[in-house]
Amino acid sequence: MSQQTRIPVLVIGGYLGAGKTTLINKMLSDATQRIAVVVNDFGSVNIDASLIRERHNDTIELTNGCICCAVGESLADVLFTILERAELPEVVVIEASGVANPAAVAAFAHIDGFHHLGNVVLVDALHAADTAKDPLVGKTFALQVQAANLLAITKTDAAEESAVAHVHSLISPLAPTTPIISAGGTTLASLIMDIGPGSEITVNETHNTFSTTTLSHVSAQDESQLRTFLQNFPPSVVRAKGIVELADGTRRLVQKVGTTVSITTTSLPSSGLVVISVIEN
Amino acid sequence: MTSTQPPRPGDVIFTARRIRTANPSQPTATAIAVRDGKVLSVGTLEDCQQWGITNIDRQFEDKVLTAGFVEAHSHVMTGMYATIPYVGWFGRHMPDGTWVEGVKSTAELVSRIAAIAATTEAGQAIVVSGFDPIYLDTERLSCHHLDEATTQHPVFVFHASGHLATINSFSLAKYNIEAGHPAPGVGFDEHGQPNGELREPAAMALSRDEFRLIGQVVFALDTLAHFGNSMRNAGITTATDLGNNYHANEDVLTGVLDATSSDSFPVRVASVPRILGGPSVMNEFVQKVQDARTKTHDKLHIPVVKMVLDGSIQGFTAVVNWPGYFTGEDHGLFLFPPEQVVEYLRPFHEAGIGIHCHCNGSTTSGVFIDAIEQLLREHAWLDHRHTITHAQLITQAQMRKAKNLGMSANFFVNHMWFWGEQHRDITVGPDRAAAMNPCGTADRIGLQYAFHSDSPVTPANQLHTMWAAVNRATPHGDVVGPAERIDIDRAFHGATIDGAYQLHMDHLIGSLEVGKFADMTVLEEDPYEVDAMSIRDIRVWGTIVGGLPSKSTAQR
Numbered sequence: 001m002s003q004q005t006r007i008p009v010l011v012i013g014g015y016l017g018a019g020k021t022t023l024i025n026k027m028l029s030d031a032t033q034r035i036a037v038v039v040n041d042f043g044s045v046n047i048d049a050s051l052i053r054e055r056h057n058d059t060i061e062l063t064n065g066c067i068c069c070a071v072g073e074s075l076a077d078v079l080f081t082i083l084e085r086a087e088l089p090e091v092v093v094i095e096a097s098g099v100a101n102p103a104a105v106a107a108f109a110h111i112d113g114f115h116h117l118g119n120v121v122l123v124d125a126l127h128a129a130d131t132a133k134d135p136l137v138g139k140t141f142a143l144q145v146q147a148a149n150l151l152a153i154t155k156t157d158a159a160e161e162s163a164v165a166h167v168h169s170l171i172s173p174l175a176p177t178t179p180i181i182s183a184g185g186t187t188l189a190s191l192i193m194d195i196g197p198g199s200e201i202t203v204n205e206t207h208n209t210f211s212t213t214t215l216s217h218v219s220a221q222d223e224s225q226l227r228t229f230l231q232n233f234p235p236s237v238v239r240a241k242g243i244v245e246l247a248d249g250t251r252r253l254v255q256k257v258g259t260t261v262s263i264t265t266t267s268l269p270s271s272g273l274v275v276i277s278v279i280e281n
Numbered sequence: 282m283t284s285t286q287p288p289r290p291g292d293v294i295f296t297a298r299r300i301r302t303a304n305p306s307q308p309t310a311t312a313i314a315v316r317d318g319k320v321l322s323v324g325t326l327e328d329c330q331q332w333g334i335t336n337i338d339r340q341f342e343d344k345v346l347t348a349g350f351v352e353a354h355s356h357v358m359t360g361m362y363a364t365i366p367y368v369g370w371f372g373r374h375m376p377d378g379t380w381v382e383g384v385k386s387t388a389e390l391v392s393r394i395a396a397i398a399a400t401t402e403a404g405q406a407i408v409v410s411g412f413d414p415i416y417l418d419t420e421r422l423s424c425h426h427l428d429e430a431t432t433q434h435p436v437f438v439f440h441a442s443g444h445l446a447t448i449n450s451f452s453l454a455k456y457n458i459e460a461g462h463p464a465p466g467v468g469f470d471e472h473g474q475p476n477g478e479l480r481e482p483a484a485m486a487l488s489r490d491e492f493r494l495i496g497q498v499v500f501a502l503d504t505l506a507h508f509g510n511s512m513r514n515a516g517i518t519t520a521t522d523l524g525n526n527y528h529a530n531e532d533v534l535t536g537v538l539d540a541t542s543s544d545s546f547p548v549r550v551a552s553v554p555r556i557l558g559g560p561s562v563m564n565e566f567v568q569k570v571q572d573a574r575t576k577t578h579d580k581l582h583i584p585v586v587k588m589v590l591d592g593s594i595q596g597f598t599a600v601v602n603w604p605g606y607f608t609g610e611d612h613g614l615f616l617f618p619p620e621q622v623v624e625y626l627r628p629f630h631e632a633g634i635g636i637h638c639h640c641n642g643s644t645t646s647g648v649f650i651d652a653i654e655q656l657l658r659e660h661a662w663l664d665h666r667h668t669i670t671h672a673q674l675i676t677q678a679q680m681r682k683a684k685n686l687g688m689s690a691n692f693f694v695n696h697m698w699f700w701g702e703q704h705r706d707i708t709v710g711p712d713r714a715a716a717m718n719p720c721g722t723a724d725r726i727g728l729q730y731a732f733h734s735d736s737p738v739t740p741a742n743q744l745h746t747m748w749a750a751v752n753r754a755t756p757h758g759d760v761v762g763p764a765e766r767i768d769i770d771r772a773f774h775g776a777t778i779d780g781a782y783q784l785h786m787d788h789l790i791g792s793l794e795v796g797k798f799a800d801m802t803v804l805e806e807d808p809y810e811v812d813a814m815s816i817r818d819i820r821v822w823g824t825i826v827g828g829l830p831s832k833s834t835a836q837r
Binding site for chain 2: 015016039040041042043044057070071072073074075076077079080097098099101103104106107108110111112116136137139140
């Protein structure tokens with residue numbers, strides 16, 4: 001299979017109650033592209049009945065072209081089945097279970113036909129401090145944070161300022177190079193999914209603000225130079241996406257989600273590079 | 282005296298050198314009368330003849346009949362070795378009864394694969410399973426070894442641990458696995474080239490077709506038939522498939538119900554759904570289980586459900602109490618959030634469906650026991666029999682509490698033979714290895730228990746589990762945990778009636794009592810009379826299920 005048809009796979013991780021389902025619901029209801037979501041808890045996905053086209057065993061098809069699959073016994077089998085669909089999704093979003101290590105889930109994103117877009121791990125501002133020191137699951141929590149390419153502290157509007165700062169100080173040493181933002185489901189869904197040519201995403205959250213810049217004249221000699229260019233972005237860049245022409249005239253779709261950079265070939269025209277940065281308030 | 286009931290067609294009396302009934306009120310007998318597939322009378326031939334039966338089957342006159350062995354934790358996957366060649370270190374019976382010698386070296390593995398390749402069309406997948414390099418001194422298996430077997434076929438060697446596969450260069454090329462491949466779990470040599478190792482299912486799935494083939498085999502109805510043969514050959518009359526998804530798909534369920542219903546299907550099956558998905562689908566899950574139960578028959582039961590809460594001890598993924606693992610890195614991981622276990626299990630408990638929960642580590646056993654305590658506070662059910670399955674590292678305090686709550690344990694006592702030395706020397710150290718699968722302590726405390734093989738993890742064979750529980754011997758002749766050994770009478774009950782109890786099926790199976798199914802194991806010798814170290818060497822003639830004899834096809 002050519003690089004071109006590799007479908008990006010985003011993993012949403014985080015301990016129980018961190019807001020994964022809220023985010024998935026938001027992505028599905030506001031989808032502007034064909035998303036396939038793979039969820040652990042089928043029943044918790046809150047899909048407007050009017051959006052449901054068909055339900056077949058463990059798959060729900062939506063009128064907006066999205067599908068929702070239950071992970072069932074084997075994530076690999078779900079991904080193989082997705083590849084067999086007549087209309088391939090443009091992106092796959094996997095909701096890791098509340099105790100899963102997102103890195104272990106993301107390992108499946110390298111199956112032929114897919115590539116790994118990144119692990120977004122949600123951290124609950126209200127409960128993370130307790131989870132982190134829980135004797136049963138403290139280690140699981142730490143592994144989840146360490147596996148993140150982008151960390152999002154959720155529910156900050158309901159938490160004390162000091163609590164958010166405390167959570168920040170808990171997770172930052174676990175993942176010193178990973179950007180940490182505070183964002184709810186709506187903002188996250190927008191950052192991850194709505195980015196595209198001409199998009200102008202500006203969101204003010206309590207603790208930080210997101211702003212968009214488009215770099216219209218990005219050029220690179222080759223993939224490796226392009227990769228280095230994106231990797232060297234300042235840590236305030238939490239998301240980037242665009243189509244860039246290389247010196248040989250071929251083009252690449254590049255995406256950045258926190259610390260991950262993915263590059264795939266594309267036949268679409270160059271679009272410049274849209275970059276979303278975060279500024280602390 | 283003679284019964285006034287007229288004899289019926291099919292009535293039969295089996296005579297035997299001895300019958301071990303697992304019924305304490307009548308532990309031994311020499312004849313058993315069968316009517317309608319059920320036990321009509323147990324005693325002497327004269328006792329049985331009082332029912333007016335003249336059809337006397339004397340073929341077992343010099344053999345020993347026992348209450349049929351009950352395997353309360355095994356998997357249909359056992360049948361896969363009929364399709365996927367076995368290449369493990371220990372010799373093993375295949376479902377058709379042939380004996381396959383163990384693979385004791387990499388060279389032997391290569392020659393086995395080369396032999397398969399010689400009769401396999403080029404390009405067709407060669408998948409073998411059960412390879413167990415933990416016992417090999419030779420260098421680590423790589424694609425280069427497998428290339429000596431064939432360069433014309435994709436080869437996939439699935440290791441016994443379930444966590445590793447090795448593929449050949451043909452497959453590496455087929456799936457574009459090259460230097461720098463980004464997938465975690467792809468192994469590389471010192472030059473950065475892939476060495477054929479694929480660690481964990483995510484990486485194994487890179488070898489797509491071969492990986493999927495295993496999944497297809499595991500769920501094929503043929504595999505269920507092979508499973509039945511394997512169990513019969515081991516003398517097992519009721520075998521559990523602990524953790525499947527049959528209830529979820531009507532076509533699959535119908536296939537399974539049909540396949541098991543005929544007289545020729547040699548074993549009674551306890552089909553146990555595995556809890557999957559999130560808590561929000563559990564009520565629907567309960568409903569599906571209850572619907573499926575309305576379609577079951579005498580040979581297929583859906584007695585309980587299963588939850589898998591942690592990993593394995595030898596894989597360091599079981600969640601263990603302080604002080605943690607003896608050597609090696611602790612990868613202990615819950616498969617469900619501990620705080621959510623009650624929420625998951627509540628609908629089953631309230632619906633009166635028993636729960637068997639896979640807990641290898643001590644921490645995990647504690648989480649499950651606490652969850653059951655909470656459910657019992659909320660909702661009284663005195664006869665729940667919720668079972669900690671494996672329960673390998675359960676502590677004495679946990680056993681006392683489990684006993685008080687009316688719970689059971691199903692010990693994986695075969696571990697003492699297959700990995701007892703590794704547990705003592707590597708995983709948990711001497712103290713906890715000696716207290717693993719603590720049958721002796723469970724008896725002192727009064728905790729109800731049975732034991733299992735987890736087949737195909739270890740071969741399904743209740744003579745072997747009885748032997749392991751009685752001796753706790755290791756391959757190098759050591760005894761790990763002598764204080765936890767039990768006697769043959771206790772072990773025999775652990776292999777029969779106790780498993781039946783945990784499946785809520787003790788009114789149907791597990792002992793030879795009037796009204797229960799006439800399910801018997803036919804042995805050449807009496808396990809109570811042979812030397813304790815020879816229990817596992819007793820030859821199994823076969824079984825009688827519902828009064829119908831079925832001869833083992835096992836060689837040697």
